Amino acid sequence: MSVTELGIVQGVELPTRELLETLTNKWTLPVLCALHETSPMRHGELRRQLDGVSQKMLTATLRTLERDGIIERTVYPEVPPKVEYRLSGLGTSLAAIFSLLQLWAADHASDVQAHRSDSDAVGAPQEKLSAGHRHRGALTA
């Protein structure tokens, strides 16, 4: 019999591209880099350190990472509640790469910015693509 007969495995396979996409969520990299530096960390610590996350997105990110086996979540049955997050083995190898990326970005942000200024000055008005369209209420109001 095939595994699919068990009625559990529906996703025939997980494409690399798809996995990559879940890893490129807005807060995945910041979270992993934070845990790469200090681990374990509590929910609140992460919240503070990340500066800008909403509880919702932080929780969502953490849940997804936990589901994928990238991080581990430990609940301490105390009151008030205490929950710790730490990288798994899998997560550690991933976090190492993300840290490289973050380093690269920090190192080269000024280069990129400089190049942007050049482009702005010399070349095109560069509305990126499909700019000037304006949606319903994009007036920043």
Add this chain to the structure above:
Amino acid sequence: MSVTELGIVQGVELPTRELLETLTNKWTLPVLCALHETSPMRHGELRRQLDGVSQKMLTATLRTLERDGIIERTVYPEVPPKVEYRLSGLGTSLAAIFSLLQLWAADHASDVQAHRSDSDAVGAPQEKLSAGHRHRGALTA
């Protein structure tokens, strides 16, 4: 006088986080990895190799990367048009990191999938977060 008086420089600084976010667009990694393997590549080559990109998104991605000095764009004034893209020095260092990421994903996709199945089977119905809400016409109809 300050530079801002020139009316050109408004962005005081480019935060690392922001740069990172532009790098985590859906097609940035695939494009850079492709160019990391073979360079230069023509627009059409990239389109075919990436499999799934729309012209619009490919162009947008390439334009952004060019603007940021990650890739270089060469137009050959022929007919029919011929445009080649290649990594810049900056881009090469970035692409190397992205290639690591892609490798990681390819290597560990099965691990992740296995862990997902475990979670599905054992734990929670796991509607991720804010599932079951349903937007305007989210009936997939």
Add this chain to the structure above:
DNA sequence: CAGTATCCCCTGAGATACTG
């Protein structure tokens, strides 16, 4: 403290058609 529940806004990204 950690997490859920809602509501709502963009905007990233796809589909399609057209141009030099």
Add this chain to the structure above:
DNA sequence: CAGTATCTCAGGGGATACTG
């Protein structure tokens, strides 16, 4: 071939209020 112009929409992501 390479690129632009539009239109459309799903859903990622933010804000706020509430609960064990």
